[in-house]
Amino acid sequence: MFERALAVYDRDTPDRWHNVARYLGGNKSVEEVRRHYQLLVEDVAKIESGGVPFHWYAASPPPSTLQRGNRTG
Secondary structure, three states, X not given: OHHHHHHHOOOOOXXXXXXXXXXXXXXXXXXXXHHHHHHHHHHHHHHHOOXXXXXXXXXXXXXXXXXXXXXXO
């Protein structure tokens, strides 16, 4: 829901954070909404810079190890 609100009220929207807070039901203050966004931006920056290790789970092998099935039709 937060991501949807960010899509509806992009960075060029006047009073963006007030609108996002209202879209989310008004249970969060403007400052809480703004801080949540800032934390997400920081998380994405860490991930993109390689600062957060990405773990593959046994049920989901890395895409490079997946092989296409050999089907004949």
